[in-house]
Amino acid sequence: MEAMVxxxxxxxxxxxxxxxxxxxxxxxxxxxxxxxxxxHALKHVTIDIPERSVTAFIGPSGCxxxxxxxxxxxxxxxxxxxxxxxxxxxDGLDIYDPSLDVVQLRARVGMVFQKPNxxxxxxxxxxxYGPRIHGIAASxxxxxxxxxxxxxxxxxxEEVKDRLNESGTGLSGGQQQRLCIARAIAVGPxxxxxxxxxxxxxxxxxxxxxxxxxxLRENFTIVIVTHSMQQAARVSQKTAFFxxxxxxEEGPTDMIFTNPKERRTQDYITGRFG
Amino acid sequence: xxxxxxAAYDDELTGIAGTIAEMGxxxxxMLVDSVTALVxxxxxxxxxxxxxxxxxxxxxxRVEEATISLIARRQPMARDLRDIVTALRVSIxxxxxxxxxxxxxxxxAAIDGHFHPKRLALGVEHxxxxxxxxxxxxxxxYTGKDSVAALAIRDRDNEIDQMYTSLFRELLTYMMxxxxxxxxxxxxxFCAKNxxxxxxHATNIAENVYYQVTGxxxxxxxxxxxxxxxxxxxxxxx
Numbered sequence: 001m002e003a004m005v006x007x008x009x010x011x012x013x014x015x016x017x018x019x020x021x022x023x024x025x026x027x028x029x030x031x032x033x034x035x036x037x038x039x040h041a042l043k044h045v046t047i048d049i050p051e052r053s054v055t056a057f058i059g060p061s062g063c064x065x066x067x068x069x070x071x072x073x074x075x076x077x078x079x080x081x082x083x084x085x086x087x088x089x090x091d092g093l094d095i096y097d098p099s100l101d102v103v104q105l106r107a108r109v110g111m112v113f114q115k116p117n118x119x120x121x122x123x124x125x126x127x128x129y130g131p132r133i134h135g136i137a138a139s140x141x142x143x144x145x146x147x148x149x150x151x152x153x154x155x156x157x158e159e160v161k162d163r164l165n166e167s168g169t170g171l172s173g174g175q176q177q178r179l180c181i182a183r184a185i186a187v188g189p190x191x192x193x194x195x196x197x198x199x200x201x202x203x204x205x206x207x208x209x210x211x212x213x214x215x216l217r218e219n220f221t222i223v224i225v226t227h228s229m230q231q232a233a234r235v236s237q238k239t240a241f242f243x244x245x246x247x248x249e250e251g252p253t254d255m256i257f258t259n260p261k262e263r264r265t266q267d268y269i270t271g272r273f274g
Numbered sequence: 275x276x277x278x279x280x281a282a283y284d285d286e287l288t289g290i291a292g293t294i295a296e297m298g299x300x301x302x303x304m305l306v307d308s309v310t311a312l313v314x315x316x317x318x319x320x321x322x323x324x325x326x327x328x329x330x331x332x333x334x335x336r337v338e339e340a341t342i343s344l345i346a347r348r349q350p351m352a353r354d355l356r357d358i359v360t361a362l363r364v365s366i367x368x369x370x371x372x373x374x375x376x377x378x379x380x381x382x383a384a385i386d387g388h389f390h391p392k393r394l395a396l397g398v399e400h401x402x403x404x405x406x407x408x409x410x411x412x413x414x415x416y417t418g419k420d421s422v423a424a425l426a427i428r429d430r431d432n433e434i435d436q437m438y439t440s441l442f443r444e445l446l447t448y449m450m451x452x453x454x455x456x457x458x459x460x461x462x463x464f465c466a467k468n469x470x471x472x473x474x475h476a477t478n479i480a481e482n483v484y485y486q487v488t489g490x491x492x493x494x495x496x497x498x499x500x501x502x503x504x505x506x507x508x509x510x511x512x
Binding site: 229230233257258259260265266267269270271272 | 278280353354488490
């Protein structure tokens with residue numbers, strides 16, 4: 001499976017300059033622009049996303065952070081008016097190469113959304129769906145293992161192990177979100193994108209997701225868009241601040257939240273008029 | 275810096291900074307009064323310093339409560355966070371300066387009625403003048419958010435340390451000259467040490483102001499010049 005993907009990789013490679021204090025880059029972007037029709041929604045964004053770390057995108061509504069996140073698995077392809085320029089590389093592979101299989105890309109780059117969106121199927125089927133369509137499991141037993149281990153990694157297994165055949169939509173909001181994370185993990189992605197994954201959850205469910213994110217970063221590269229600056233400060237190692245389509249500032253999370261260099265970052269995170 | 279979207283946030287921050295400036299003024303007054311009371315052996319003035327310290331303590335508690343509450347309610351970030359942490363630390367240093375001035379004032383009652391030639395206290399008066407300048411300057415640096423002034427204040431603490439070491443020798447000499455001086459000089463020595471410690475608190479405040487303004491912690495590479503603990507007392511017995 002992995003070999004197939006590797007063979008499909010075009011020869012074009014994208015390299016980054018190693019940055020201090022971070023793990024090597026998993027995702028590299030160079031001069032990325034996104035246009036929605038005439039609107040220039042994202043302007044010349046160049047940033048490295050370190051592997052097996054959590055990178056947070058923050059910024060006011062409409063700043064382009066979700067738009068940028070959606071470039072990483074080419075979700076913007078589904079919007080006909082959207083146009084993306086520049087380069088985005090994952091492990092050196094140009095993901096906008098026309099010969100690239102988008103379905104395979106999305107298996108490598110999973111996504112979790114703001115509102116939990118389990119399929120109207122059983123808990124088991126929610127997790128088994130991805131591995132099944134990607135042909136990852138050779139047997140029913142193997143599929144069972146994938147489902148159980150994905151639910152375990154998502155911190156949900158103990159709560160649902162006796163009712164795997166019940167509907168996923170019957171779970172609480174926080175459980176549904178963890179189910180969606182399990183579903184994303186099940187196809188063995190390397191990168192997980194999270195677009196405000198806790199904004200519809202209560203504080204306890206939020207804490208569980210944050211704890212989970214902290215565990216997941218040992219094995220996955222995580223990019224999270226969040227409106228909660230405290231959440232960005234808690235869960236991420238790297239933070240990037242966007243404003244009006246510009247990447248204003250990026251750096252170690254500790255630095256961004258205690259001593260940002262840019263005036264606009266300072267004003268935004270301290271709740272001042274920007 | 276522009277204002278917060280939530281106006282009450284600004285009011286709270288301003289209120290805390292105001293209380294600290296007030297505390298600074300009170301601590302300066304206590305230092306002046308305690309040393310004046312010491313030199314003149316004025317127990318009445320000394321008592322007023324001791325009373326003022328209670329006020330300073332309660333103001334410190336107010337700052338502490340206000341900063342903790344602000345952190346809990348507003349989750350401050352960046353410059354705001356540094357402002358609030360600095361306010362908390364500075365208030366503790368000022369409160370300690372008040373304690374040290376109070377300690378000086380407490381000795382006045384002990385000296386009262388004993389042999390106390392005025393000239394012996396001149397050195398203590400002098401070191402207290404320098405310490406007072408430092409305290410005043412550092413409170414100004416805090417209210418003016420002046421990191422350059424803060425650095426200069428930090429460097430000047432050496433003067434106090436050196437002066438303390440020489441004062442230590444001087445007081446030893448007085449004690450050797452005339453054993454009747456021993457009681458007074460011992461009290462003066464403790465007072466001098468208290469004043470030297472006040473200088474250290476001024477330095478702490480300066481370092482905090484520097485952090486508040488720049489976001490950088492100063493490295494702890496400042497030379498310490500209080501060598502009194504290494505100074506031998508030579509009684510000329512050999």
